[in-house]
Amino acid sequence: xxxxxxxxxxxxxxxxxxxxxxxxxxxxxxxxxxxxxxxxxxxxxxxxxxxxxxxxxxxxxxxxxxxxxxxxxxxxxxxxxxxxxxxxxxxxxxxxxxxxxxxxxxxxxxxxxxxxxxxxxxxxxxxxxxxxxxxxxxxxxxxxxxxxxxxxxxxxxxxxxxxxxxxxxxxxxxxxxxxxxxxxxxxxxxxxxxxxxxxxxxxxxxxxxxxxxxxxxxxxxxxxxxxxx
Numbered sequence: 001x002x003x004x005x006x007x008x009x010x011x012x013x014x015x016x017x018x019x020x021x022x023x024x025x026x027x028x029x030x031x032x033x034x035x036x037x038x039x040x041x042x043x044x045x046x047x048x049x050x051x052x053x054x055x056x057x058x059x060x061x062x063x064x065x066x067x068x069x070x071x072x073x074x075x076x077x078x079x080x081x082x083x084x085x086x087x088x089x090x091x092x093x094x095x096x097x098x099x100x101x102x103x104x105x106x107x108x109x110x111x112x113x114x115x116x117x118x119x120x121x122x123x124x125x126x127x128x129x130x131x132x133x134x135x136x137x138x139x140x141x142x143x144x145x146x147x148x149x150x151x152x153x154x155x156x157x158x159x160x161x162x163x164x165x166x167x168x169x170x171x172x173x174x175x176x177x178x179x180x181x182x183x184x185x186x187x188x189x190x191x192x193x194x195x196x197x198x199x200x201x202x203x204x205x206x207x208x209x210x211x212x213x214x215x216x217x218x219x220x221x222x223x224x225x226x227x228x229x
């Protein structure tokens with residue numbers, strides 16, 4: 001009877017979910033940009049309060065490991081580590097793109113289609129992976145530039161469903177009869193529950209002291225335009 005708190009902060013969406021045995025008991029989400037620092041701990045407090053629980057009642061904390069927003073991932077991992085340290089619970093890392101694929105799978109009817117989650121990585125860059133309908137990894141997570149040649153060879157023989165905020169910006173490029181762009185799919189702590197439960201049963205825990213998010217690309221700081229010196 002594992003009680004697991006899941007935290008998802010890999011994009012501009014901030015969410016937290018509480019699940020028991022892989023079944024979601026409660027979910028809190030914010031689509032407000034840059035709300036992670038102000039909302040995340042409040043979401044967690046609210047979820048525990050709704051179930052008359054406290055942090056020591058948790059069996060584990062799971063974090064969406066990335067890739068994604070550098071700042072968002074740092075905030076999520078910091079909060080997750082803080083809870084794990086405070087109440088001596090294990091840390092679980094969930095594949096962000098696989099969790100997004102689980103959300104898309106609920107909508108996709110073609111069981112022969114490959115699932116391709118994409119997270120926006122600026123310009124025409126995306127973080128992507130490829131899964132079968134049965135959630136077998138066909139292409140590992142990578143950063144890639146999407147142009148008119150992307151996936152064309154595979155699309156000649158294989159239907160592929162593209163989704164996530166990275167796919168939304170590539171609609172004019174990913175054009176093929178076998179390509180489907182699925183709207184409304186985004187990272188959510190709700191879809192981390194099953195993966196977190198599987199990891200818990202396998203005792204697949206991370207070192208709380210040394211775990212780092214899967215950034216994939218180096219952090220690039222930007223200078224405000226109004227900064228003169």
